[in-house]
Amino acid sequence: MYTQPATAADRKPWTVPMLAQAKREGRKLAMLTAYDAGFARTMDAAGIDLVLVGDSLGMVMQGHDSTLPVTVDDIVYHTACVARGLSTALLLSDLPFQADASPQRALDAATRCLQVGAGMAKIEGAGHKLEVIRYLVEREIPVCAHLGLTPQSVLRLGGYKVQGRDERAAAQLMEDARAVQDAGASMLVLECVPTPVAASITAALAIPTIGIGAGPQCDGQVLVLHDVLGLDGGHRRPKFVKDFLAEGGSVDGAFRAYADAVRSGAFPDESHSYA
Template sequence: MYVASDAPARKAVTLPALKSMKEQGRKITMLTAYDASFAAHLERAGVDVALVGDSLGMVVQGHGSTLPVTLADVVYHTRAVARGLSATLLVADLPFMSDRDVPHAMEAAAQLMAAGAAMIKIEGAGPICEVIAALTARDVPVCAHLGLTPQSVHKLGGYRVQGREQAAADKLMADARAVVEAGAELLVLECVPSDLAGRISQALAVPVIGIGAGPQTDGQVLVVYDLLGLTPGKSPKFSKNFLSGREGVTDAIAAYVSDVREGRFPAAEHSFS
């Protein structure tokens, strides 16, 4: 196995660098990673941001949702991923109910940052804005997550596109503004109509990363297992098997990076209207 030190040297990705990329119109690339080996592939392929997502509950642990994932799980995987990275920025998810109030969120964020995360991802708006404000006031960078928020799967009635009706679109725009006002420095939009995602991206000063949100966002994120065609069952509409026709994992990830940066991915068939 190669490690981060084997990868070509590149400048460390920082939050100001991501904001500069948005301002310059340069697309940001993000992928999930759950261990040091995959992290090293992301590093070698030049991915900007690695996400230790609670998606590990489904693609690694075999659960039917992200809800069973614990803080200890995410801390463990964050430590492992951090060992495979040098320049790629590392973001870690706050798992279900670890953000139920400010004290619990602060303790969870402290553990994830100590494990190697440079930023914490948190789902939702509304009362979550108080948590975002408290974290950022104490210099914990926050990535917000709106649209289809997997931790709310039961409330949403399944994994469905969000923001198609006008009232829902207006609320999503208001929530996006609210999380940024609370201090979020990055926003993930999941399963949102392309036009709405584009409007939100234009309205916000912070970078907006899409997954199933069309090509008009400031960058893209995928679950790395989906990108490699490893996830059992039907692949999500918004993903693509980049390993098909290529020699290895690094080549597949590098192709993803190139396609995102050159505007070839996502295409219309990977987007929602």
């Protein structure tokens, strides 16, 4: 099984090719969101593999009701802050609402993120986003795709709802997952997807899947920083979150407990997944 040394000083920095290697060798990936250097430094020391500057900052940091108000400037600023706290974790930046509406807009936004320290851009959706993914990858910008519940589509979806419950929707998710891989995505986040559907997609793809409310059979997991620490973000806590601070005893302990639970397969369990 693929492993990284426990001591931060002995770990190699994560690279994009190492993600596929981890999948091939059965090494589960632990990802968290971060928005500043301090938490990022603690995550890095605790052995978190991937750190995402998510547009979730609009809700947990800025107090908005959705991610839609987040701007490219917001993401770039927080990406620069987080990058200063990392030495081994791979840093991803969300492209916020409409920043990836066209290939050129996406290139401009992603370039700014990579110039301040990100190693990958994350893009929600398929459809016309496939052209965007191809465009970025052809220009040497690694991409993480995001399917299932895509928060930037909350108005069209009518709220934050589990996706892929019926046979037709599940088939569409599989089709989209294959399509984003074919377009060049190096990783795929699956959010709020029934466990059997996420498991089938994970088995079908060569790139790793990262679940959030998508069951234990994904190749890794991601949670929002505030949820891992049991903090009140001002919004209803979804089923898939868990307070790891309660068992970790400290912020560092919470991050280590989360990473251990992901790698062992203890998290998520049935109570944190959708049938």
